Amino acid sequence: MKELLKSFEDYLLDNLPLSKSFHPYFEEALGDMLKAGGKRFRPMLLLSVVKSKKPLLIENAFPVALGLEMLHTYSLIHDDLPAMDNADLRRGFKTLHKKYDEVTAILVGDALNSEAFNQIANAPLHNDIKVELIKALGSNGGIDGMIIGQAIDCYFENQKLELNQLEFLHIHKTAKLIAASLKMGAIVAQYDLDTQNRLYNFGIDIGLLFQIQDDIIDETQSEEQAGKTTQHDGAKNSFVNLLGLDGAINSANTLAKKCEDELNSFDLTLKDSLNDLLLKYIYRHKN
């Protein structure tokens, strides 16, 4: 798994988006947030699924994994804009609108959004596969996926959501792109439709589980334990505030068990490949 991550990281650094022009810093800005990136979680989900069935196609799938990371990265850049989270730091570096200016942050985000699809279209894979990949990314990363989740998150920041609304928010904002990453791996590896759908549904459950766990960790762990800023905010739309701490832990336990069962239901090679990446997260709210 570490080798795969290293290979992908090398590929990414060798294939940063280019724009040859006389603009003093736009090209540098294009690469900044891509280079700064953390776990490469979505690319690794995709590549792990590919590896389990078509290991010879892993390198062919690198442009697809890079496209996924570009789409995810553009969403972070735009989420950090002054009109949204107005964040100063991301992945330990200055956000683009702080380092350069707001125009650059908007345009780098726009560029990475379009380029995500261009990367997939130019991958050394069969055209039938590439069209399916673009549909999966477009529908889960777009209007009826990540975007409506983010729009709801922003609009309802100071208004109480019902439980089903909070689930809708996180399924769209986060879980759908995770689910798409697994499904896109299955499309490249040419798993049957049933496996594609089961991987997708598993991804939705994993994405939702992560969010419930985050809410629990915010409530129960110190910043040192969690290794990140934790917030105890009673007004926030969170599973802990809606269900109480015990209720949220029960929900997380139930969902974690479901995820574990789903993971165990996959073919051995697929299960092994995903275990490496995912098993350590499934019960992290209990640590």
Next chain:
Amino acid sequence: MKELLKSFEDYLLDNLPLSKSFHPYFEEALGDMLKAGGKRFRPMLLLSVVKSKKPLLIENAFPVALGLEMLHTYSLIHDDLPAMDNADLRRGFKTLHKKYDEVTAILVGDALNSEAFNQIANAPLHNDIKVELIKALGSNGGIDGMIIGQAIDCYFENQKLELNQLEFLHIHKTAKLIAASLKMGAIVAQYDLDTQNRLYNFGIDIGLLFQIQDDIIDETQSEEQAGKTTQHDGAKNSFVNLLGLDGAINSANTLAKKCEDELNSFDLTLKDSLNDLLLKYIYRHKN
């Protein structure tokens, strides 16, 4: 030509992007700027080329034309943001960040950007064609096309550009998407590669010509004559300020003649199809 525009307009209104959620206005915002749209110039370029060789494929190409219009529309929405032009009005309506809020304008733009590619991927056309279309849109509408043009336009707003830099700006900001529209029509209609490239180069010339003409019209016509706000701004990066008025008119004449020759070089049906749309513009700076 009017019939084709009417059919496309009907198609667009029947196929506005949907997001079914409990957000109070995001879905309405998604459609606002698409519905408000003017001449549908890029879709009509694409459809005119398709019509000249494969009239039976025109309806199959409507999703592609809609994708083009979505990409163009997202760029206008983001150009109007407070950090860029800070515009109050667009196509006679309030801009999205004025009617709703900045978050909505950013996210609607992001959604239309991704959805442009999703529309093409879902069009009833052969997968080989769709992949080529996505490459053409991604490369001309993205990092090395429209985006770098816009980044340069913003960065050098108050700094003088050389002639070749001003040409670079407008070729990237405007001409490449016009050229891509013609080329994408040729891809759908399965014109040979030579014709695809000639249409692309013709589109670059047409896009550049329009910009020189706009600069001349800003200098020479009253707002009533031009039918729009005209600016006589000596500090602006414009062809008139760089070449003088006579020099700019000479350039426009030379380029208009080149465009006319290029138009005449195409097969009769292609030429006729484009004449309807373009001939009236080629000498408009002389009116």
